[in-house]
Amino acid sequence: MPATSTATTGRHPGSPGDIRIAPSVLAADFGALAEQVGEVASAAEWLHVDVMDGHFVPNLTIGPPVVASLRRHSPLFFDCHLMMTDPGRYLAAFAEAGADGCTVHVEIDGTADLIAQMRRLGLRAGLALNPDTPFDAVAPFLEQIDLVLCMTVFPGFGGQSFMGDVLSKVAEVRAAVDSGSLPVDIEVDGGIDSVTGPKAARAGANVFVAGSAIFGRERPWEAAEDIRRAVLAARS
Numbered sequence: 001m002p003a004t005s006t007a008t009t010g011r012h013p014g015s016p017g018d019i020r021i022a023p024s025v026l027a028a029d030f031g032a033l034a035e036q037v038g039e040v041a042s043a044a045e046w047l048h049v050d051v052m053d054g055h056f057v058p059n060l061t062i063g064p065p066v067v068a069s070l071r072r073h074s075p076l077f078f079d080c081h082l083m084m085t086d087p088g089r090y091l092a093a094f095a096e097a098g099a100d101g102c103t104v105h106v107e108i109d110g111t112a113d114l115i116a117q118m119r120r121l122g123l124r125a126g127l128a129l130n131p132d133t134p135f136d137a138v139a140p141f142l143e144q145i146d147l148v149l150c151m152t153v154f155p156g157f158g159g160q161s162f163m164g165d166v167l168s169k170v171a172e173v174r175a176a177v178d179s180g181s182l183p184v185d186i187e188v189d190g191g192i193d194s195v196t197g198p199k200a201a202r203a204g205a206n207v208f209v210a211g212s213a214i215f216g217r218e219r220p221w222e223a224a225e226d227i228r229r230a231v232l233a234a235r236s
């Protein structure tokens with residue numbers, strides 16, 4: 001277990017713009033999930049939970065029952081990334097299970113209704129963009145949401161290579177958020193490690209999802225701290 005504690009906010013989301021490390025459980029050992037999450041608890045602020053429906057992406061993962069089980073074992077802020085064609089059917093179940101924030105993709109229909117539903121349920125509301133989805137798709141909603149997730153790989157699988165082309169869009173989101181003084185976090189997800197994380201930080205990201213680069217390591221808490229140190233250095 002980690003020797004030092006640098007990052008625990010409990011279920012509080014933290015302040016917009018603060019650096020946050022969000023290990024993705026997708027790369028954890030699903031047979032020992034609670035233990036794995038416990039290993040990163042003192043080195044992370046958020047836990048990123050990847051939900052895949054087999055329609056929006058060609059893969060299936062987990063749903064509300066697993067979130068509810070993890071909730072009993074972890075005080076972290078649960079950041080649920082819903083890679084789903086019809087997330088509206090499940091938002092209440094995720095809220096009930098203990099999700100703190102949910103992020104839905106802008107590539108599906110009904111974005112305004114989904115934001116309203118997340119708000120009604122008391123969830124932090126996020127919108128995700130695939131690598132080839134332009135900033136314009138999220139721009140009309142920036143004042144209504146808490147988080148923009150810029151995918152730095154095409155969603156569906158862990159362990160893919162970071163797509164640097166996305167950084168110009170991250171910079172566009174950062175410019176819009178800062179010029180409007182909006183309380184919106186900018187998250188990157190896909191191929192993030194202590195080399196790519198700093199690049200995303202320089203472009204304006206402040207929440208860093210990492211699966212393989214954390215749970216693929218023997219000491220996942222050290223890996224999370226390595227990413228934190230690297231992104232903090234990039235911002236200073």
Ligand code: DX5
Pocket residue numbers: 024025026027048050081153154155156157158159160189190191192209210211212213
């Ligand atoms: C991909 C998921 C990611 C994934 C990232 O569709 O949204 O959260 O877990 O995994 P790595 O960090 O291995 O690219």
Ligand code: ZN
Pocket residue numbers: 024048049050081189209
């Ligand atoms: Zn994700």
